[in-house]
Amino acid sequence: MGALDAIDLAIMRTLQENGRISNAELAERVGLSPSACSRRLDMLEKSGTISGYHARLSNKALEYKMMVIVHISLSGQFAKTLTEFESAVRLCPNVLVCYLMSGEYDYILRVAAKDLEDYERIHRDWLSALPHVVKINSSFALREIIDRPNVGL
Amino acid sequence: MGALDAIDLAIMRTLQENGRISNAELAERVGLSPSACSRRLDMLEKSGTISGYHARLSNKALEYKMMVIVHISLSGQFAKTLTEFESAVRLCPNVLVCYLMSGEYDYILRVAAKDLEDYERIHRDWLSALPHVVKINSSFALREIIDRPNVGL
DNA sequence: TTCGTCTTCGCAAGGACATTCCGCAGATTC
DNA sequence: GAATCTGCGGAATGTCCTTGCGAAGACGAA
Numbered sequence: 001m002g003a004l005d006a007i008d009l010a011i012m013r014t015l016q017e018n019g020r021i022s023n024a025e026l027a028e029r030v031g032l033s034p035s036a037c038s039r040r041l042d043m044l045e046k047s048g049t050i051s052g053y054h055a056r057l058s059n060k061a062l063e064y065k066m067m068v069i070v071h072i073s074l075s076g077q078f079a080k081t082l083t084e085f086e087s088a089v090r091l092c093p094n095v096l097v098c099y100l101m102s103g104e105y106d107y108i109l110r111v112a113a114k115d116l117e118d119y120e121r122i123h124r125d126w127l128s129a130l131p132h133v134v135k136i137n138s139s140f141a142l143r144e145i146i147d148r149p150n151v152g153l
Numbered sequence: 154m155g156a157l158d159a160i161d162l163a164i165m166r167t168l169q170e171n172g173r174i175s176n177a178e179l180a181e182r183v184g185l186s187p188s189a190c191s192r193r194l195d196m197l198e199k200s201g202t203i204s205g206y207h208a209r210l211s212n213k214a215l216e217y218k219m220m221v222i223v224h225i226s227l228s229g230q231f232a233k234t235l236t237e238f239e240s241a242v243r244l245c246p247n248v249l250v251c252y253l254m255s256g257e258y259d260y261i262l263r264v265a266a267k268d269l270e271d272y273e274r275i276h277r278d279w280l281s282a283l284p285h286v287v288k289i290n291s292s293f294a295l296r297e298i299i300d301r302p303n304v305g306l
Numbered sequence: 307t308t309c310g311t312c313t314t315c316g317c318a319a320g321g322a323c324a325t326t327c328c329g330c331a332g333a334t335t336c
Numbered sequence: 337g338a339a340t341c342t343g344c345g346g347a348a349t350g351t352c353c354t355t356g357c358g359a360a361g362a363c364g365a366a
Contacts, residue, residue: 012208012210015207015208016207016208016210017207018205018206019172019173019205019206019207019208020172020173020206022322022323022324022353023323023324023325024322024323024324032344032345033344033345033346034323034324034325034345035324035325035326035344035345035346035347036343036344036345038324038325038326039325039343039344040343042325048211049210049211050208050209050210050211051209051210051211052171052172052208052209053171053172053173053206053207053208053209054168054169054170054172054206054207054209054302055165055168055169055172055203055205055206056203056204056205056206056207056302056303057165057169057202057203057204057303058201058202058203058204059303059304061157061200061201061202062303062304064304067252069252069254069261086298089298089299090298090299093304093305094304095299095301096299096300096301096302096303096304097263097299097300097301098297098298098299098300099220099222099294099295099296099297099298100294100295100296100297100298101222101292101293101294101295102292102293102294102295103292103293104292105292107298108222108292108294110250112303112304139254139255139256139257139258139261140254140255140256141252141253141254141255141261142252142253142254142255143252143253144251144252144253145239145242145243145251145252145253145260146242146243146248146249146250146251147249147250147251148248148249148250149207149209149249149302150207150209150210150215150249150265151215151217151246151247151249151265152246175324175351175352175353176352176353176354177351177352177353185315185316186315186316186317187316187352187353187354188315188316188317188318188353188354188355189314189315189316191353191354191355192314192315192354193314195354
């Protein structure tokens with residue numbers, strides 16, 4: 001797989017910002033003919049450098065107005081404990097992000113809820129039911145300052 | 154703005170998974186003629202229900218392998234203090250997410266870095282330079298379990 | 307019921323677009 | 337210098353997107 005040159009990066013940057021423009025417009029923006037642009041895009045997709053395209057839905061429109069950051073501690077760091085916890089957390093549709101962390105807590109989660117009542121349900125039915133959990137700490141987001149899908153190139 | 158019916162949700166779900174399929178294929182998947190589908194999609198975009206489309210770039214290809222969760226405390230919660238901090242943090246391209254939080258810390262950030270050296274640079278040049286900060290706590294993600302853009306519909 | 311209105315559908319047309327083939331030009335190798 | 341390789345632009349063809357138009361169903365008022 002060849003290295004990415006400046007035009008490849010321009011294509012990636014453009015599609016990261018506006019993932020549904022036509023190939024013709026993309027070609028014009030990066031200074032290439034449509035045919036050449038189409039070939040490069042095809043290469044970027046097939047090589048996995050661009051792994052997909054996703055519509056960003058307004059959480060407001062979906063009525064997910066509440067974002068909760070959840071810190072979780074487990075009863076141990078054994079491989080089996082971690083695996084069982086991770087398999088369970090993957091099933092909860094409201095968990096947008098989950099990372100195994102260094103530091104005070106074992107996992108950090110980002111959970112979307114419609115309102116406080118909805119979060120109470122998620123906490124009761126999903127989070128409390130996760131295996132090996134010994135401590136759950138929920139912090140509520142008061143305001144969103146930034147929410148980017150990728151690093152600004 | 155009218156309510157979203159089942160077909161609107163199907164359009165949103167489909168484009169969330171595959172944001173660059175043609176309108177013709179989208180129409181077929183949701184069981185509509187291309188023209189009707191195009192009109193509905195236009196409405197969803199103009200109303201802000203679909204707020205954009207983004208290519209998902211392989212972090213491996215971009216070499217952003219490190220994800221850091223940063224907790225930040227400010228010297229006060231005055232409106233001016235918050236505004237100045239937020240204006241500054243918006244300028245840092247490595248900050249993917251920033252929320253004003255309830256609880257122990259004032260802000261929580263998700264920062265992408267290429268490696269530890271890169272994070273050291275970000276910490277020195279950006280995070281430490283943010284105004285009114287009195288405490289920065291960095292936690293490193295050891296492994297990504299979940300990273301969804303939206304709630305699973 | 308019957309009429310008018312509103313919404314949203316499908317169909318058709320023409321203009322734009324995506325993709326593929328082909329030839330060319332510059333770089334690299336032998 | 338010839339062969340090879342790579343990546344470009346132009347042309348062609350089949351497909352797609354968009355807009356205008358008429359029709360069908362839902363709904364309320366006379």
